[in-house]
Amino acid sequence: MAIDARRTALVALLVCSAAVAVSAISDGPLPNGNFEDPPNQSQMRGGSVVTGEHAIPFWKTSGFVEYICSGQTQGDMILTVPEGAHAVRLGNDACIQQQVSLTRGMYYALTFSASRTCAQDEVLNMTTVPVSGGYPGQSGDLPIQTVYASSGWDSYSWAFKAEAGLMTIIIHNSGQQEDPACGPIIDAFAIRKLYPPEPTQNNMLRNGDFEEGPYIPAGSPWGVLVPPMDEDHVSPLPGWMIMSYKKVVKYVDSGHFAVPHGARAVELVSGVETALMQEVYTTVEGSWYRLEFSVGDAANGCAPSSDYSSPGGMKVKASAGMDDTTVDINFGGSGGCTRGKLEFKAKGSPTRVVFVSMGYHTKSDSSGTLCGPVVDDVSLVPIPQPYSRRLLL
Structure with a gap:
């Protein structure tokens, strides 16, 4: 029994160590931030509905979440995918989250792409919470009902302070539609550490040249x-x-x-x-x-x-x-x-x-x-x- 206990502890330690290693990130895309690493098919229903909370690698899901393929249709509508061939759609009261290892006390900007589908007044709630607790979560709403680009989707940014070294980033669609699949499609998650400039002798304004800001994906033509x-x-x-x-x-x-x-x-x-x-x-x-x-x-x-x-x-x-x-x-x-x-x-x-x-x-x-x-x-x-x-x- 002592040997079994030691084996169990060792396995748990290796799993935790691996999780920390893959979660430690630098400026750029989040792990599987573009959802090109597909979900476990045994935890899917009807070819697109995610049923297992850990089905999508590096992400945890809840509620009505769909794994979308480029060119997939919904009635007469062709669903667009911002980057690559796959994305995720958040239906009624659905959320998706990922744990990331950050530098405590630093500021970060999250960048991602979103497109509206059949609902008119769509809002995404963004939240960051320290995994270990002890600090309140930070949250804010992103209205996405206005489409700014002709492609049908836009890239958004949202910022927060890392109150702990290990944070959970949560994206939640709190909308309620008759069709639970009427929710925003999200894709291309990336992060960037922010270094807020201070006023100088030559400029009383902070960041007057706008050089400090959210991550802009390489090759992105839309801002x-x-x-x-x-x-x-x-x-x-x-x-x-x-x-x-x-x-x-x-x-x-x-x-x-x-x-x-x-x-x-x-x-x-x-x-x-x-x-x-x-x-x-x-x-x-x-x-x-x-x-x-x-x-x-x-x-x-x-x-x-x-x-x-x-x-x-x-x-x-x-x-x-x-x-x-x-x-x-x-x-x-x-x-x-x-x-x-x-x-x-x-x-x-x-x-x-x-x-x-x-x-x-x-x-x-x-x-x-x-x-x-x-x-x-x-x-x-x-x-x-x-x-x-x-x-x-």
């Missing part, structure tokens, strides 16, 4: 959506908040878009419904500051939507405190950028720096893909009080 968030949540775009009810901004790279500066920028794809905002807590009442920024054309054929009354081009409104300025961008969808500037007197602290697109735009190829102006290379610095303004005081 990553950054959703609205509560002020207490961690931003996938460190330093910046997305202020909206359900709309988003898009994080883009220089490999597929015209970026004014560096390798990353933000495309304002939701018009006046979404604001890109940062609060600066070091401004002093009565002191003068200069906000400078680049706004541009992403070279993606962006044009005014049919319901947008302006005759052409795009406009970005930038505000700081009580002051604002509007910059016109009219490069015909082929790229290009211009520099904007706003000098203002602070009313106190914090000072809100806000960017908003003043119109709604879609790509000119009639695909219906939502687009907008690009914002990049934002800086805020103190300046001496202008002499002409001193004379007026």
